[in-house]
Amino acid sequence: MSVVVQKYGGSSLGGVARLNAVAARIALTRQRTERVVVVVSAMGDTTDELIALAHQLDDDPPSREMDMLLSTGETVTAPLLAMALHARGVPAVSLTGMQAGIRTSGAHRSARITDIVPQRVIEQLSTGRVVIVAGFQGATEQLDVTTLGRGGSDTTAVALAVALQAHECEIYTDVAGIHSADPRLVADARPIGLLGYDEMLEMAAAGATVMHPRAVEIGEAYSMPIRVRSAFGDGPGTLIRRHQPMEDRPKVRGIAHETDVAKVTLLGVPDRPGIAAAVFGPLGESHVNVDIIVQNVSHSGHTDLSFTVAESDLNRAQPVLDRIAADVGADGVDADRGIAKVTVVGAGILGTPGVCARIFETLAGELINIRMISTGEIRVTCIIDRDRVADAVRALHRAFELELL
Amino acid sequence: MSVVVQKYGGSSLGGVARLNAVAARIALTRQRTERVVVVVSAMGDTTDELIALAHQLDDDPPSREMDMLLSTGETVTAPLLAMALHARGVPAVSLTGMQAGIRTSGAHRSARITDIVPQRVIEQLSTGRVVIVAGFQGATEQLDVTTLGRGGSDTTAVALAVALQAHECEIYTDVAGIHSADPRLVADARPIGLLGYDEMLEMAAAGATVMHPRAVEIGEAYSMPIRVRSAFGDGPGTLIRRHQPMEDRPKVRGIAHETDVAKVTLLGVPDRPGIAAAVFGPLGESHVNVDIIVQNVSHSGHTDLSFTVAESDLNRAQPVLDRIAADVGADGVDADRGIAKVTVVGAGILGTPGVCARIFETLAGELINIRMISTGEIRVTCIIDRDRVADAVRALHRAFELELL
Numbered sequence: 001m002s003v004v005v006q007k008y009g010g011s012s013l014g015g016v017a018r019l020n021a022v023a024a025r026i027a028l029t030r031q032r033t034e035r036v037v038v039v040v041s042a043m044g045d046t047t048d049e050l051i052a053l054a055h056q057l058d059d060d061p062p063s064r065e066m067d068m069l070l071s072t073g074e075t076v077t078a079p080l081l082a083m084a085l086h087a088r089g090v091p092a093v094s095l096t097g098m099q100a101g102i103r104t105s106g107a108h109r110s111a112r113i114t115d116i117v118p119q120r121v122i123e124q125l126s127t128g129r130v131v132i133v134a135g136f137q138g139a140t141e142q143l144d145v146t147t148l149g150r151g152g153s154d155t156t157a158v159a160l161a162v163a164l165q166a167h168e169c170e171i172y173t174d175v176a177g178i179h180s181a182d183p184r185l186v187a188d189a190r191p192i193g194l195l196g197y198d199e200m201l202e203m204a205a206a207g208a209t210v211m212h213p214r215a216v217e218i219g220e221a222y223s224m225p226i227r228v229r230s231a232f233g234d235g236p237g238t239l240i241r242r243h244q245p246m247e248d249r250p251k252v253r254g255i256a257h258e259t260d261v262a263k264v265t266l267l268g269v270p271d272r273p274g275i276a277a278a279v280f281g282p283l284g285e286s287h288v289n290v291d292i293i294v295q296n297v298s299h300s301g302h303t304d305l306s307f308t309v310a311e312s313d314l315n316r317a318q319p320v321l322d323r324i325a326a327d328v329g330a331d332g333v334d335a336d337r338g339i340a341k342v343t344v345v346g347a348g349i350l351g352t353p354g355v356c357a358r359i360f361e362t363l364a365g366e367l368i369n370i371r372m373i374s375t376g377e378i379r380v381t382c383i384i385d386r387d388r389v390a391d392a393v394r395a396l397h398r399a400f401e402l403e404l405l
Numbered sequence: 406m407s408v409v410v411q412k413y414g415g416s417s418l419g420g421v422a423r424l425n426a427v428a429a430r431i432a433l434t435r436q437r438t439e440r441v442v443v444v445v446s447a448m449g450d451t452t453d454e455l456i457a458l459a460h461q462l463d464d465d466p467p468s469r470e471m472d473m474l475l476s477t478g479e480t481v482t483a484p485l486l487a488m489a490l491h492a493r494g495v496p497a498v499s500l501t502g503m504q505a506g507i508r509t510s511g512a513h514r515s516a517r518i519t520d521i522v523p524q525r526v527i528e529q530l531s532t533g534r535v536v537i538v539a540g541f542q543g544a545t546e547q548l549d550v551t552t553l554g555r556g557g558s559d560t561t562a563v564a565l566a567v568a569l570q571a572h573e574c575e576i577y578t579d580v581a582g583i584h585s586a587d588p589r590l591v592a593d594a595r596p597i598g599l600l601g602y603d604e605m606l607e608m609a610a611a612g613a614t615v616m617h618p619r620a621v622e623i624g625e626a627y628s629m630p631i632r633v634r635s636a637f638g639d640g641p642g643t644l645i646r647r648h649q650p651m652e653d654r655p656k657v658r659g660i661a662h663e664t665d666v667a668k669v670t671l672l673g674v675p676d677r678p679g680i681a682a683a684v685f686g687p688l689g690e691s692h693v694n695v696d697i698i699v700q701n702v703s704h705s706g707h708t709d710l711s712f713t714v715a716e717s718d719l720n721r722a723q724p725v726l727d728r729i730a731a732d733v734g735a736d737g738v739d740a741d742r743g744i745a746k747v748t749v750v751g752a753g754i755l756g757t758p759g760v761c762a763r764i765f766e767t768l769a770g771e772l773i774n775i776r777m778i779s780t781g782e783i784r785v786t787c788i789i790d791r792d793r794v795a796d797a798v799r800a801l802h803r804a805f806e807l808e809l810l
Binding site for chain 2 (some may be wrong): 018019021050054056058059061062064066067068069072075076078079080082083084088093094096098099120143144145214276342385
């Protein structure tokens, strides 16, 4: 049987009018495909409101109780959408994550899907019903409700698509796909037609937040194509799938950027084995994610160690950094908040002559100073001053002719 | 183990301040009793709001989907209350009806409890946690969510108290107990200290809506004492349990009244066997509940058949009544909307000389005309004009000295 899995995000589902619009779209899908599974998020700001209410009652609410509470957001959307379909004459049934057979670990608020046993979904599909599954949630073997954490509903959708052997997984959102650059910065940014999983992962890591990496990783692991498209328009969106044929010339796919970045430098660190572990171990334990790391050439046995963290983590990181600096015998800690990250993504670009050069020339032509550089197989990242980030993204978008995509 | 089961209604749970007040009360209970189970309703008007939202999307929403939707009201309250307890240092865990082992029939929106398998509740109690159970909901064997219909959370509480062999079941509400008459009509109405199950059932049927008959029936079937008391005060409230010792003199316990009443008369009905079935069968099929039935003496083979229905059902009943009148060959149908029902309740009062007489004398003394009379083992009901109902209740309350209870 050929199954279509669609996922609708919270911004597409807030309020009666939007629920009806989504129902109308599903009804159309139903005309061309018999078996439709829909994964839904909580409506609008419901999740944030529930979190705020919880924190009014308890500074540190137990995560099991938070899961019980937050899962209701999606559990409300699912039957409402089923009703909107029913009112259109389209038979539909809503299922919780538990009912849809989504089994997870017991790590509340960031549970991992361990298995999907989609018997009820298959049964309901075979009776001709559209199956609406509450996203973001699952259940342990003890039938405790869990939530999957960030990117949870996308993860539910892709995992269900895999379990149901769907042709592809459609992610409906409030933008027309993954853009060649942020459309708020670049007027002629275009949705990228085709993107490899690894390219999508790099775009996401570099600040393109439309798709959470977690769902993309599942897609990659099981070769499930993921189409990201607008819930409000009719464009084809972005199809994320395995790389195009090898003879295709590698090229730049998109420019991502991120402004929640701060640069930290440990000054005069003794250059000896084990120093990286001594620095990054404690940061990891404090849940401070370190991004780009640059170690300068050593002079007389000492070096400066620079790395970026999310600026929003910096206050939390500061005491840990001070302790680390004392422990490793560094001369001090410097933190620079006024920076941003610009990343050029495309399969094979690092091995392609001329791409790196064109990036650096383009930024130089705009008189933009590059503070740090980090490269990966399919990306080049530059740390620059934050007040130049829009200029950098526009210039790079133009330089690689991404408006012609 | 000695378990206390407490139930808190929606008006006691709306908003952060009330949740905290309930948590404080539970924390106090926890100091005197180790094992506390709390059943909660949806907060404030949540259920009504969800119903309204559903009807905006679908005129006739499938009842399975309504149950999925409505059950979230209670599922939100339970973890929030657990958090409010956690913030006070009282360990607590929330359970859905399904997790608490409440198994029901598949009759969505009015499911019946078939069994309670409270293993998880017992396990959690033995770890020292207060167990918060989402009321009003259960699950079928297929793990479909069901709701119990009217009086659902009270029913959950009493049924759980039975399953856990609790000492008694405490129902916390926004009034101080079952009153000797409606305190809005009678200033010196008092909470009744002790009430038999049958007395409570008669009071409920006669208009005292604090407790739903369904939960009382379970209490009676399993001899589970039910205490109704205020969530905001410290009074002992009303204890509903098996009758007091036989040597106690029967006496009047309370005066209930109901104004949603209309009187229907089928005029000139041929007086032959099977006529009652021909009249009340179709009404029952149309879900019109008939209350008091009076058949006048037959004259020349014809009689007038009068009965009361809820006035709010009258419009729906009208076409059915017209059809019945034609079918049985009656002369016509009369409907009288301006009436009310006043009921005097007390174990054994019908067999006690003087009680009936005093009721009729009291109403006569107030120049209140009695339109119909109906009696039961432990109650006497009079149908009177609606504009005299407050006078009737006050006079009867005074006549039986209920302010001295």
